[in-house]
Structures are given as C-alpha cells and as structure tokens.
Amino acid sequence: DTTLDPEALRERARTALLAARDRTTLLTSCVEGPELTAQHSPLMSPLVWDLAHIGNQEEQWLLRAVAGREAMRPEIDPLYDAFEHPRSERPKLPLLAPDEAREYAAEVRGRALDVLDSTPFHGTRLTEAGFAFGMIAQHEQQHDETMLITHQLRTGAPALTAPDPGPQVSVAFHGPSEVLVPGGPFTMGTSAEPWALDNERPAHPRLVPPFHIDTTPVTNGAYLRFMADGGYENSRWWTPAGWAMVRDGGLDSPLFWRREGGQWLRRHFGVTEPVPPDEPVVHVSWYEADAYARWAGRRLPSEAEWEKAARFDPASGRSMRYPWGDADPTPERANLGQRHLRPAPAGSYPAGESPLGVRQLIGDVWEWTSSDFLPYPGFAAFPYREYSEVFFGPDHKVLRGGSFAVDAVVCRGTFRNWDYPVRRQIFAGFRTARDEEDA
Ligand code: AVJ
Ligand code: FE
Numbered sequence: 001d002t003t004l005d006p007e008a009l010r011e012r013a014r015t016a017l018l019a020a021r022d023r024t025t026l027l028t029s030c031v032e033g034p035e036l037t038a039q040h041s042p043l044m045s046p047l048v049w050d051l052a053h054i055g056n057q058e059e060q061w062l063l064r065a066v067a068g069r070e071a072m073r074p075e076i077d078p079l080y081d082a083f084e085h086p087r088s089e090r091p092k093l094p095l096l097a098p099d100e101a102r103e104y105a106a107e108v109r110g111r112a113l114d115v116l117d118s119t120p121f122h123g124t125r126l127t128e129a130g131f132a133f134g135m136i137a138q139h140e141q142q143h144d145e146t147m148l149i150t151h152q153l154r155t156g157a158p159a160l161t162a163p164d165p166g167p168q169v170s171v172a173f174h175g176p177s178e179v180l181v182p183g184g185p186f187t188m189g190t191s192a193e194p195w196a197l198d199n200e201r202p203a204h205p206r207l208v209p210p211f212h213i214d215t216t217p218v219t220n221g222a223y224l225r226f227m228a229d230g231g232y233e234n235s236r237w238w239t240p241a242g243w244a245m246v247r248d249g250g251l252d253s254p255l256f257w258r259r260e261g262g263q264w265l266r267r268h269f270g271v272t273e274p275v276p277p278d279e280p281v282v283h284v285s286w287y288e289a290d291a292y293a294r295w296a297g298r299r300l301p302s303e304a305e306w307e308k309a310a311r312f313d314p315a316s317g318r319s320m321r322y323p324w325g326d327a328d329p330t331p332e333r334a335n336l337g338q339r340h341l342r343p344a345p346a347g348s349y350p351a352g353e354s355p356l357g358v359r360q361l362i363g364d365v366w367e368w369t370s371s372d373f374l375p376y377p378g379f380a381a382f383p384y385r386e387y388s389e390v391f392f393g394p395d396h397k398v399l400r401g402g403s404f405a406v407d408a409v410v411c412r413g414t415f416r417n418w419d420y421p422v423r424r425q426i427f428a429g430f431r432t433a434r435d436e437e438d439a
Pocket of ligand 1: 146
C-alpha cells in the first residue's frame with residue numbers, strides 16, 4: 001500500500017525486480033535462439049532487443065543515475081535507445097546476441113541488487129520510497145507485456161501455456177448491464193502512491209457529471225452482433241479516420257480473427273479456436289471500439305469517467321487505490337500477471353467489483369477511453385521527458401485498467417497507458433457508457 005516503511009518498500013522492490021526477471025526469462029527461453037533474433041512483425045522488436053533494452057534501462061537508472069557508476073558498455077546505449085531506432089529498424093542493428101544480452105542483463109541485475117541493499121530510501125527524488133527501483137521493475141514488466149504481444153503475433157507451434165481462469169473467479173453474471181455513477185467531483189490521479197509514474201500525478205479534483213457505464217467489458221458475442229449487423233460495412237458508425245482504416249486495411253473483424261465455414265475462429269498464442277462468445281473482445285483498435293459504441297447507441301467513457309467508476313467510493317466520497325479498496329491485487333480480485341493467457345468471461349471476478357458493482361475494471365483487457373493522452377494540471381516530467389511528456393497530445397488515446405498481460409506492480413486505479421487509435425496488437429478491449437439524461 002502507500003504507507004509502507006522503507007524496509008518493507010525495499011523488500012517489495014526486491015520481490016518486484018525478481019518477479020519481473022522470472023517473467024523475462026520465461027518469455028525469452030521458451031523459443032529457440034533464431035526466434036529471439038527474428039522479427040515476428042514489423043510492429044515489434046526482436047525479443048532479444050527487449051531483453052538487452054531492459055538491462056540497459058536498469059543500468060542507466062539504477063547503476064548510473066542512482067549509484068553514480070560508469071557506463072559498462074557505453075557503445076551499446078544508442079542501440080537500445082527506443083527513440084533513436086524505430087521498431088522496424090531494430091533487427092538490422094548490430095544487437096547483442098541472445099547469450100550476450102542475457103549475460104549483460106544478469107550482470108546489471110547483480111550490481112543493481114547490491115545498489116538496492118546499500119541505497120537509503122530517502123534524500124533524493126529518485127530514491128525516495130525506492131522510486132527508481134519500482135520504476136525499473138515496472139519498466140521490465142511493461143516490456144514483458146510487449147514481448148507477450150510479440151509471442152501472440154508469432155506463428156508456429158505454441159510456445160507458452162497457462163491455465164484458463166478457473167471456477168473460483170470465472171462466474172456466470174446475472175447483474176444489470178450498466179450502473180449509474182453519481183455526478184460530482186472526485187479525486188483523479190495520485191500524489192501518495194510511492195511508485196506512481198509522472199503522468200499519474202498529481203491528485204486533483206475533477207467534476208464528472210452523472211453517467212452510466214457498462215458493468216462488464218464488451219464481449220465477443222456482442223461484438224459479433226455488431227459485425228453481423230454490417231458494422232464494418234457502414235461508414236455511419238465510424239469517424240472519417242476510422243473508416244479510412246477499415247477501407248485501406250480491408251478490415252472486417254478484430255485482429256487474429258478469420259471466418260471459416262460460417263464460423264469465426266481466432267489465432268490465440270499459436271492455437272486456432274472458435275471465438276469464445278463470453279470473453280471480453282480483445283485486439284480491437286480505438287476506431288473499432290468507438291464505432292461499436294456508436295452502433296450500440298452509446299459512447300466510450302472518458303478517462304475521468306473510467307477512473308471515477310474504478311476508484312470513487314460513494315460511501316466515503318474518497319478515491320480508492322483499486323475498485324475493491326486499498327489492498328493490493330490478488331488472484332481472486334483481478335486477472336493480472338500472465339497467470340492466464342486470456343481474459344476471463346465477462347462478469348467474472350466478483351471479489352474485484354467496485355462499490356457500485358462494476359466488474360473487471362482491473363485486469364483482463366485494457367480498456368480504450370475516449371480521451372487523448374494529456375498532462376494533469378500540475379504535471380511535472382520525472383525522471384525523464386521521454387517516459388510520458390513527449391507523447392502528450394491528440395495522437396494518442398488513453399487505455400485504462402491493465403490486461404491479463406499486466407503485472408500488479410504496473411497496475412493501479414491511476415495507471416495510464418496510451419497508444420495510437422489504429423493499434424490492434426495490444427491486449428485492448430473496451431466498455432461503453434452513456435450520459436445520464438439519455439435515460
Ligand atoms: C506506457 C506502454 C506506452 O511500451 O511504449 C516502455 C512503456 N516506456 N519503455 C511503451 C515504456 C518506455 C510504454 N507504454
Ligand atoms: Fe523501454
């Protein structure tokens with residue numbers, strides 16, 4: 001939680017760093033060497049780039065910035081600078097080979113754990129409450145999610161497996177399809193969460209008029225009705241840019257779907273399966289989410305509406321850390337951390353519901369919001385402009401809530417993700433909303 005003492009935070013940082021490395025190791029050891037250096041999609045880096053980039057960021061922030069050490073291999077820094085080389089160019093770079101990348105990341109990690117033991121958790125902004133260590137654990141987990149996207153894009157025999165969500169969390173839902181979130185101010189963002197990133201800060205009041213929001217994410221079954229009703233054939237549901245994407249790309253369904261013998265199938269981590277009607281739809285762009293919502297006579301929630309639905313406690317008027325309260329996520333509350341390779345059926349995770357009864361806000365699928373990625377009032381870039389600030393503006397839409405591919409260390413009620421509205425390979429779905437007066 002937000003009130004841990006320095007030694008508890010140090011333990012938490014160590015655990016988070018080790019958990020991230022276990023996941024990185026899994027994602028980079030379940031395929032052979034040539035698959036690590038191959039580019040499975042021009043949209044993604046080779047897996048071996050992510051691996052060395054993880055080590056390089058850790059070296060830059062924990063060894064150089066926190067501990068004042070010299071660069072271990074200054075000549076490789078430009079190779080792993082995400083701004084110098086777009087993803088499409090990365091396979092052609094003289095990257096470290098898989099064994100060299102593993103060794104480099106392990107060497108950095110050994111030294112970083114020594115730095116963690118010897119660094120006071122106060123005194124500078126970077127080390128206050130162990131921020132830099134938490135930031136680096138989150139960075140590695142974010143790249144683990146990126147690598148999981150690469151795994152989903154790769155073709156060939158399945159490399160990863162995980163059990164599906166079981167009967168404890170995967171329950172049939174018979175509640176209302178939407179809930180009313182009362183109007184009025186709420187506190188958006190955070191100033192208290194020790195490892196919150198710059199774009200989540202500071203806490204500030206937001207006035208949100210009353211609105212209705214879906215109790216669960218939109219399912220494949222509902223999305224299939226949009227498709228069957230000619231959703232992809234009728235420009236009236238689409239923004240001009242969205243309609244251009246549909247026509248230019250010849251789109252007729254979410255990414256990874258194909259029709260065979262009157263049935264919709266999808267490729268899911270190397271396995272072709274019938275599209276499961278009860279699961280939240282995933283691998284849709286913002287344009288598709290926006291078009292579906294318009295077809296349904298509804299709209300996407302704004303980012304502020306989403307956060308109010310996820311954090312506002314009407315009983316106390318307070319914003320909580322998560323929909324269920326202030327306690328950290330557990331496997332009973334949310335589908336996070338790649339424990340499963342798919343979202344749970346819509347309406348699952350009753351233990352994770354909000355006070356108003358909204359389910360699956362955290363985990364399962366990222367949720368597109370209607371909002372552009374913009375700074376909060378009082379935003380200050382920290383510790384580097386390239387984490388968030390350079391992405392602010394109308395080009396990126398905000399996603400909220402995390403997915404099954406997101407680790408709990410990166411997932412808070414305040415966490416903000418962003419991407420281009422055309423993006424479909426990310427684990428993104430959505431839920432819809434409407435103004436109260438439409439009732
Ligand atoms: C916050 C997911 C958009 O992957 O581009 C990783 C996270 N920043 N390395 C990304 C990130 C620097 C970022 N997103
Ligand atoms: Fe990165």
